[in-house]
Amino acid sequence: MARRPLPRILSNGSAQIARSRELARTAADSATDVLHPLITITRGLRRLAGAGRRKWGDTPKDRRGPLLFLVASVVLVVALVPYGPLLAVIILMAAAAWHGRDQRPAEPTGPDESQTKRLQSLYEALVPYFSTAEDPAPLYTHGGEWDKAFPAYEFDDTGRVSRLVIHYPAYFTDGEADSRARIEQLLHAKSGRGREYHFAWDEEANELAVSVLPPLPTDIAAQRFVTAPGETVLGFTDPTDVQRTLPLTHGEEQRDVPPVVWRTGIRSTEPHLLVAGEPGSGTTTLLRSIALQALRYGDVLIVEGGGTGEYACLTGRDGVLAIECGLTGALASLEWAAHETERRLIAANRARQAGDPAPDDIKRPLWILLDRPSALGLLAGADGRQDPQSLLQAPLRHGRAANVTVVVADHFDCLDTLSDAVRQHTRARVVLGPASSSQLAAVLGVPPHTTPTPDVPPGRGYARLGSGPVHRLQVPATPDPYDDATTETHRRAVLDLLPTRTTPADADPAPLSANPVPAEVAVAEG
Structure with missing residues (x-):
């Protein structure tokens, strides 16, 4: 009989425990209500700080200086305005409260x-x-x-x-x-x-x-890029590989894109370029793009071994010295280029010894573009004549000092026919189109740190300048404007870049030998 009050005691204890829990919950809710504005503002400030860090990280390095100067100027102006700091703090708290008003659900901490x-x-x-x-x-x-x-x-x-x-x-x-x-x-x-x-x-x-x-953009057309003399845009790559961007004026969207810039001239470490690829991969497109950029500051000599007339749009243009498709014309033009390289070297040496600046006629860059020289080499071998590549010894060896640049483009199956001088002195390399890892390593020196792309659009490949890293590359669309398959947008973009025509297209160009060869060179050649 003495044990009957036990259930009542247990029930009273349970009621007290439940009442204590309810009081604790009420106290916690009251504390949350009191601290809710502070929590909201703190969460908003944290989100604003995160957004600022992301914006700073997405800003290119070449634009961080002007952005920092702009922010410092705004802070200085606010500090000088009467009640400016107080108003800035009020605005900041209001923005933090607005961004921290909703409590977002926590993101999953692990994979599904x-x-x-x-x-x-x-x-x-x-x-x-x-x-x-x-x-x-x-x-x-x-x-x-x-x-x-x-x-x-x-x-x-x-x-x-x-x-x-x-x-x-x-x-x-x-x-x-x-x-x-x-x-x-x-x-x-x-x-x-x-x-x-x-x-x-x-x-x-x-x-x-x-x-x-992500895939590289293919909507970039030929245009006048913002570059300095001696800089040539080979194409465009990933933003993580380069620290420079160029603004675009043509394309589906005007934006800033990271370029692969090849620097030539007296202080260049990679004065000459070799381009390799399969037929239809865009090697001729790249040479056409280089020619349009080179004509802004220099003269261009083009030797086309394929004989397909891909450079007919440049015929008779100001700065285009010659466009040769036959073996005889190619030999004559390259022989003149060799003499011109030696003439520039002698003139520069005389000016340096006399303490005078270099003459103006050797300051203007000279570009020699050879598209498929292996085809001309086969013709020369069949006729028992000199291989045109043998005339590139002087431009390749002394081109950097004479402000002469050589660009050679050929197919993969013809790379073994290139001369030793071409292989040794073309330290800037480009591979376009589908290629195996062994082909990429053979041309670039090292394989790229990426897997081959499943779809290879024209002008897509890899570039390596000297001993630098391998970059993904997309060449700007520079088609033949006289081709019927060219779109009107790309045709107009190329035509706008062409220099004025100084010689009719059907007229015979002036012989390159009109430029006299110095007596010292003639004696050396004799």
């Missing part, structure tokens, strides 16, 4: 089930390459934890990996090109084909960053 399966599949595929039986604590094991090997990852809208950071053991031979190539091929296959991947190896930190590259 399908993404986890993809990451686990990549991890299992890398186990045979990143593990060894002698490792006492292997990072990669079958059935292991992938989150320790992949510290960062991102997915696109389709659920495929768009960015991935991979840790690998220190004993992996990341210094060997074959070892890196096997890993890159595996990741390309497992992450999803049909996209172009970029691989950034950090040998010091034992990390590999894999990212998906």
